[in-house]
Amino acid sequence: MTPYGCTIGTDATLSSAARRLRAVLFSLPLMLTFLAGPVAAAPQNPASTTHVYLLRGVLNIFSLGLDDIAAKLQAQGIPATVANFVSWSSLANDAAEGYRSGQIKTIVLVGHSSGATALPDMVAKLSQLGVPVKLVIGLDSVFRTRLAGSAEHYINFYVASGAGEPVTRTADFRGKLDNVDVGGSGVGHLTIDKNLMMQQKVIAAIDAVVFGRQRTPVARSQSAIGVMRLGARTGGSD
Known part of the structure; x- marks a missing residue:
């Protein structure tokens, strides 16, 4: 036991x-x-940290192609805000707040008609606020504008045979400026924002800075190919 x-x-x-x-x-x-x-931490999606601000022209009725562009960007997961050009200053404040909070890392500006005319003012204000602008795309600004401040790349598509005007740079501007005449192929002041080829060019430029690539359009009409071949670039500078 x-x-x-x-x-x-x-x-x-x-x-x-x-x-x-x-x-x-x-x-x-x-x-x-x-x-x-x-x-x-999981890496942030570059699309989700981008914000595209699109400025319509007078009365919000002549720039509805910007709504189509915004919808196509949102379908890719890129946040976009469409507003009348008179809101450019408050939108600059919103962009600055988002950038400082870390929610926004890449800022893109697009404007048509009077919206394109307001873009240099928005660039200048963001520069004063210490906020970098990655890309700016103007569609047929109707007044002569002078560019100051800083933007990595500013592309001004305009119709030289119509109401459009090239953008000029001041000695204070830091960045690349391209003035591109897209006239002569059926693109006019009231249609430049709605033309499918122009929309594809805008979206491709945005995709290039967001994703590091340009999307290839699925199909192109003969008129669209004609617009693409234009590319008469004037006033381009680094």
């Missing part, structure tokens, strides 16, 4: 071992977390 005292000693030993085992098991996840170090 096993002595009574020995039985108690064995039970106590087993109980102590069980407690130690439980302690090790409970602490194991914490030890593994410590050894693994901090978990790296």
Whole structure:
């Protein structure tokens, strides 16, 4: 027979071992977390941290092609805001707030008609606020505008045979400016924002800065190909 005292000693030993085992098991996840170090955060989608601001012209009725562009950008996951050109200053404040909070990392500006005319003012204000602008695309600005401040790339599509005007740079402007005449192929002041080929050019330029690539249009009409071949670039400068 096993002595009574020995039985108690064995039970106590087993109980102590069980407690130690439980302690090790409970602490194991914490030890593994410590050894693994901090978990790296998932990289942010470049589309979600981009914001495109599109400025319509007078009365909000002549620039509805910008709504189509915005919808196509949103379908790619790129946030876009469409507003009348008179809102350019408040939109600049919104963009600055989003940039400072980290929600926005890439700012793109697009405008048609009077909306394109307001773009240099928006660029200048964002520069004063210390907010970088990645890309600006103007569609047939109706007044002569002078560009100051900073924008990595400013593209001004205009119809030289119509109401459109090239954009001129001041000595204070830092960035690349391209004035591109797209007249002569059926594109006019009231249709430049609605023309499918022009919309594709705008979206391709935005895709290039967001994703590092340009999307290839699925199909092109003969008239669209004609517009693409124009590309008469004037006033381009770095």
